[in-house]
Amino acid sequence: MADDQALRELMREYQSGRFEAFDEIYASIAPAVRRYLLSQARDGAKADDLVQETFLQMHRARHTYDSSFPLMPWTMAIARHVWLMDRRTLSRRPWTPEDVTAMDLPVKADAASFADRVEVRRALGKVAPARRNAVIQHHVLGFSFKEIAERAGIAETAAKLRSSRGMQQLRALLKGTTDGAESKRKR
Amino acid sequence: MTLPAELRAHIATDYQPVRPLRSPWARTLWILPLAAVALFAASIAFNVRQDAPNLGWLGVWGLSIAQSVMGLLVVGAALRESIPGRDWSRGAIALWLAIPIVTVLGVTLTSWEASPVLLHAGWWLVGGICFAGSAATALPVVAFASILAARAYPTRPAVAGALLGLGAGLMADAGWRIFCHFSEPAHVLSAHLAAVVMSTLIGALVAVRLCGLRSSSVRRGGP
Numbered sequence: 001m002a003d004d005q006a007l008r009e010l011m012r013e014y015q016s017g018r019f020e021a022f023d024e025i026y027a028s029i030a031p032a033v034r035r036y037l038l039s040q041a042r043d044g045a046k047a048d049d050l051v052q053e054t055f056l057q058m059h060r061a062r063h064t065y066d067s068s069f070p071l072m073p074w075t076m077a078i079a080r081h082v083w084l085m086d087r088r089t090l091s092r093r094p095w096t097p098e099d100v101t102a103m104d105l106p107v108k109a110d111a112a113s114f115a116d117r118v119e120v121r122r123a124l125g126k127v128a129p130a131r132r133n134a135v136i137q138h139h140v141l142g143f144s145f146k147e148i149a150e151r152a153g154i155a156e157t158a159a160k161l162r163s164s165r166g167m168q169q170l171r172a173l174l175k176g177t178t179d180g181a182e183s184k185r186k187r
Numbered sequence: 188m189t190l191p192a193e194l195r196a197h198i199a200t201d202y203q204p205v206r207p208l209r210s211p212w213a214r215t216l217w218i219l220p221l222a223a224v225a226l227f228a229a230s231i232a233f234n235v236r237q238d239a240p241n242l243g244w245l246g247v248w249g250l251s252i253a254q255s256v257m258g259l260l261v262v263g264a265a266l267r268e269s270i271p272g273r274d275w276s277r278g279a280i281a282l283w284l285a286i287p288i289v290t291v292l293g294v295t296l297t298s299w300e301a302s303p304v305l306l307h308a309g310w311w312l313v314g315g316i317c318f319a320g321s322a323a324t325a326l327p328v329v330a331f332a333s334i335l336a337a338r339a340y341p342t343r344p345a346v347a348g349a350l351l352g353l354g355a356g357l358m359a360d361a362g363w364r365i366f367c368h369f370s371e372p373a374h375v376l377s378a379h380l381a382a383v384v385m386s387t388l389i390g391a392l393v394a395v396r397l398c399g400l401r402s403s404s405v406r407r408g409g410p
Contacts, residue, residue, distance in 0.1 A: 019199065064207075161191070
């Protein structure tokens with residue numbers, strides 16, 4: 001992590017118009033922010049989402065940073081706020097599709113066997129809850145990202161990130177299962 | 188770790204240089220004109236209290252100016268609270284809430300000592316007028332200070348709002364006591380202090396609502 005003076009300088013540059021400074025700030029402090037959020041959320045995928053949201057909020061609140069003070073307390077206050085807001089949203093959310101086994105998932109017509117459905121459901125069950133919700137709401141229930149963001153009380157970008165990461169995780173999980181099945185068949 | 192491409196692209200769409208906010212105490216000075224209006228409004232619109240000769244300049248204006256300055260300091264504390272990472276500890280918040288109340292008590296008892304004027308009749312009517320007048324005078328200060336607080340990024344809007352409401356209430360009451368003819372502590376501590384408490388509650392509600400509106404408009408404005 002860059003030292004405190006360097007971080008202050010980077011943030012000052014970001015405030016005054018050097019966009020690339022944000023890349024450097026991210027590279028310097030994102031691991032620390034993630035560690036803090038992971039200690040709160042105890043879920044790696046959730047912590048990743050919250051890190052994105054924290055940096056988005058840092059960008060929006062950049063005018064409130066005073067470079068005569070250290071950057072980390074300002075950042076951590078935003079991260080804590082993001083975490084608390086997420087927890088509050090979760091507690092207020094009226095419905096979450098946690099029970100994926102009971103859902104009618106649209107598996108491709110040419111691969112719509114019972115086994116495929118079971119595999120997809122099983123893999124989906126392993127995807128982190130926040131990402132799974134975004135995937136199901138967008139790809140299964142047909143909600144737009146704007147609607148998902150409104151329901152979850154998050155930014156639209158965060159909803160997109162959750163969904164795309166959920167899909168990535170799902171693909172990786174499904175690839176793992178198909179690779180496993182193929183190697184069994186070869187043996 | 189590198190900035191994810193999607194997040195970077197989103198940030199790039201609305202990125203522009205910004206001017207950092209001035210320090211909370213400097214922004215508190217923007218409240219000064221409204222504080223002056225709150226201080227002089229009641230005495231100009233109605234009258235100066237009848238026992239002013241007994242109290243003297245210090246007893247009437249001096250104490251009110253001191254209370255108003257205390258109100259400004261509390262609004263400054265609220266504006267500092269609304270900046271991430273500059274929030275007050277629980278102990279400090281307790282002090283910021285307690286000191287103004289002690290100030291009102293001190294001003295009330297000092298006025299009563301110097302010029303005891305009892306409220307014999309129309310307890311509820313006079314109390315209602317003082318309560319409503321004082322609370323209404325605080326509203327413009329609450330509104331303006333809430334906008335200033337929401338322009339920052341309050342992570343605890345209810346705390347920031349309560350503090351700025353308390354400050355506004357103190358400023359309004361400082362002006363209203365110059366007009367109120369009764370120094371009886373029971374009247375002052377019920378009607379006048381109740382208006383300060385009401386202003387504190389309104390401040391908390393307005394700040395929470397304003398910050399909620401701001402966050403939802405930011406969310407709607409996203410890609």
